[in-house]
Amino acid sequence: xxxxxxxxxxxxxxxxxxxxxxxxxxxxxxxxxxxxxxxxxxxxxxxxxxxxxxxxxxxxxxxxxxxxxxxxxxxxxxxxxxxxxxxxxxxxxxxxxxxxxxxxxxxxxxxxxxxxxxxxxxxxxxxxxxxxxxxxxxxxxxxxxxxxxxxxxxxxxxxxxxxxxxxxxxxxxxxxxxxxxxxxxxxxxxxxxxxxxxxxxxxxxxxxxxxxxxxxxxxxxxxxxxxxxxxxxxxxxxxxxxxxxxxxxxxxxxxxxxxxxxxxxxxxxxxxxxxxxxxxxxxxxxxxxxxxxxxxxxxxxxxxxxxxxxxxxxxxxxxxxxxxxxxxxxxxxxxxxxxxxxxxx
Numbered sequence: 312x313x314x315x316x317x318x319x320x321x322x323x324x325x326x327x328x329x330x331x332x333x334x335x336x337x338x339x340x341x342x343x344x345x346x347x348x349x350x351x352x353x354x355x356x357x358x359x360x361x362x363x364x365x366x367x368x369x370x371x372x373x374x375x376x377x378x379x380x381x382x383x384x385x386x387x388x389x390x391x392x393x394x395x396x397x398x399x400x401x402x403x404x405x406x407x408x409x410x411x412x413x414x415x416x417x418x419x420x421x422x423x424x425x426x427x428x429x430x431x432x433x434x435x436x437x438x439x440x441x442x443x444x445x446x447x448x449x450x451x452x453x454x455x456x457x458x459x460x461x462x463x464x465x466x467x468x469x470x471x472x473x474x475x476x477x478x479x480x481x482x483x484x485x486x487x488x489x490x491x492x493x494x495x496x497x498x499x500x501x502x503x504x505x506x507x508x509x510x511x512x513x514x515x516x517x518x519x520x521x522x523x524x525x526x527x528x529x530x531x532x533x534x535x536x537x538x539x540x541x542x543x544x545x546x547x548x549x550x551x552x553x554x555x556x557x558x559x560x561x562x563x564x565x566x567x568x569x570x571x572x573x574x575x576x577x578x579x580x581x582x583x584x585x586x587x588x589x590x591x592x593x594x595x596x597x598x599x600x601x602x603x604x605x606x607x608x609x610x611x612x613x614x615x616x617x618x619x620x621x622x623x624x625x626x627x628x629x630x631x632x633x634x635x636x637x638x639x640x641x642x643x644x645x646x647x648x649x650x651x652x653x654x655x656x
Contacts, residue, residue: 343491343505344454344489344491344505344507345491346490346491347488347489347490347491348453348488348489348490348491349486349487349488349489350451350452350453350487350488350489350509350511351451351487352449352450352451352484352486352487352511353442353449353450353451354449354483354484355446355447355448355449358449358480358481358482358483358484359418359481359482360482360516361418361482361483361513361514361515361516361521361654362515362516362517362654363515363516363517363519363653363654363655363656364653364654364655364656365653365654366631366651366652366653367418367419367651367652367653367654368415368416368417368418368419368649368650368651368652369417369418369419369420369421369523369560369562369622369649369650369652370412370415370417370419370420370421370562370636370647370648370649370650371420371421371422371423371525371562371563371564371620371621371622371647371648372408372411372412372420372421372422372423372620372643372645372646372647372648373422373423373424373527373563373564373603373620373643373644373645374404374405374408374422374423374424374425374437374642374643374645375404375424375643375644375645376395376401376424376425376426376429376431376432376437376472376474377395377400377401377402377404377405377408377426377432377435377437377642377643378394378395378396378400378401378404378431378432379404379606379640379642379643379644380400380404380640380641380642381609381610381639381640381641382609382610383396383606383609383644384606384607384608384609385606385607385644386464387531387606388605388606388607389606389607389608390606390607390608393431393464393467393468393469394430394431394432394433394467394469394470395431395432395433397433398433398435401432401433401435402435403642404642404643405435405437405440405441405642407638407641407642408642408643409440409441409444409445411636411638411642411647412441412445412647415636415647415649417649418480418481418482419478419479419480419481419482419513419523419560419562420445420448420477420478420479420480421476421477421478421523421525421562421563422441422476422477422478422479422525423455423476423525423526423527423563423564424455424456424474424527424564425437425438425441425452425474425475425476425477426472426473426474427439427473427474427475428471428472428473429470429471429472429473429474430460430468430469430470430471430472431469431470431472432472437477438450438452438475438477441477441479442477442479445479447481448479448480448481449479449480449481449482449483449484450477450478450479450480450484451477451478451484451487451509451511452475452476452477452478453475453476453478453487453489453507453508453509453525454473454474454475454489454505454507455474455475455476455505455506455507455527456472456473456474456475456505456506457472457473457474457505458471458472459471476507476508476509476525476526476527476563477525478509478511478523478525480511480513480523482513482514482521483513483514484511484512484513485512485513485514485520486511486512487509487510487511487512488509488510489507489508489509490507490508490509490510490544490548491505491506491507492506492507492508492528492529492540492541492544492545493506493537493540493541493544494506494529494532494537495532495534495537506527506528506529506541508524508525508526508527508545508548508561508563509524509525509526510522510523510524510548511523511525515558515654517656519556519557519558519654520552520557520558521557521558521559521560521654522549522552522557522558522559522560523560523561523562524545524548524549524559524560524561524562524563524623525561525562525563526545526561526562526563526564526565527563527564527566528541528542528563528564528565528566528567529541529566530566530578530579531578531579532578533578538581539584542567542584542587543587545561546587546588546589546592549561549589549592549623549625550589550591550592552625553589553591553592553625553626554589554591556627557625558625558627558628558654559592559623559624559625559628560622560623560624560625560628560652561622561623561624562620562621562622562648562650563620564603564619564620564645565583565619565620565621566578566579566580566581566619567579567580567581567582567583567584567619568580568581568582568583568617568618568619569583569594569596569618569619569620569621570594570596570597570598570618570621571598571601571617571618572617573617574615574617577605577615579619580615580617580619588623591625591626592623592624592625592626593623593624593626594621594622594623595621595622595623595624595630595633595650596618596620596621596622596633596648597618597621597633597634597635597648598618599634599635599637600634600635600637600646601616601617601618601635601646602617602618602619602620602621602635602645602646602647602648603616603617603618603619603620603644603645603646604616604640604644604645606644610639610640618635620635620645620646620647620648621633621648621650622648622650624652627654627655628652628653628654628655629652629653629654629655630650630651630652631651631652631653632650632651633648633649633650633651634648634649635647635648636648636649
């Protein structure tokens with residue numbers, strides 16, 4: 312009996328030691344990237360001249376790191392799955408994403424949840440995938456999420472992940488900057504690294520600048536103060552460029568409803584605080600089809616649907632058309648949103 316007690320106590324001590332070492336590892340791995348970080352730009356030899364009073368097209372698309380076909384369910388949304396099903400499945404989803412890009416042929420593309428070195432996406436280098444297949448675009452990439460190896464859930468850990476925001480432009484990119492967003496300061500910060508938005512500057516032939524913002528706000532945080540602080544920092548940054556008379560387009564996944572019905576019981580489908588936008592900015596969002604589905608169940612009659620993807624634009628941008636590209640969530644839990652627009656003098 313004594314030997315049995317010793318064995319049990321030894322195992323308990325060993326378990327506590329392992330847990331303690333892991334917690335120390337998570338804390339030691341934790342670091343936030345600096346705010347206002349200059350991003351490198353991958354430039355192409357010949358860029359399209361961007362001019363006022365010409366029609367251009369921009370797409371925003373959260374690709375869900377290539378893990379979400381229409382029948383996929385995600386554990387943090389009440390579903391069962393954690394990682395992508397296989398590397399082949401990731402590549403198949405990315406190939407479908409690329410087909411959508413090719414069919415729309417936009418001049419500018421904002422992609423979110425683009426993984427690199429992610430266990431959840433079988434370490435497929437997704438920024439390189441899209442850059443290689445779209446050699447006519449200039450591009451910038453901003454880290455928006457990176458975590459230590461997460462043993463959660465214990466039965467099938469999500470692992471280590473690095474992900475970010477990829478911005479592609481046929482127009483000449485002259486500068487790109489990454490801005491850090493506020494995140495929770497409790498233990499949840501280890502599950503929400505490293506929120507940010509990027510700003511890519513594009514030259515316009517009338518001497519003004521077009522600022523393309525790419526953003527993916529936090530989805531599963533419950534602290535409404537942090538949610539509001541993220542939007543405030545984004546709004547203030549856009550306001551400075553809009554007040555200067557330059558062109559501003561912000562495309563992304565806001566995890567707030569831009570049009571249609573909100574579902575406030577979900578942390579990622581709350582009403583968008585339109586009243587807090589600068590008077591020189593406005594929302595342009597589709598109404599033809601949903602841009603996102605809930606992941607607690609496979610896509611179908613019981614899915615919660617909404618529009619949380621779209622654009623914020625300055626008053627000197629004329630929106631000609633906007634629509635969700637209805638793809639029945641074949642390769643992501645989001646559908647792409649495309650806007651045709653003009654820069655006005």
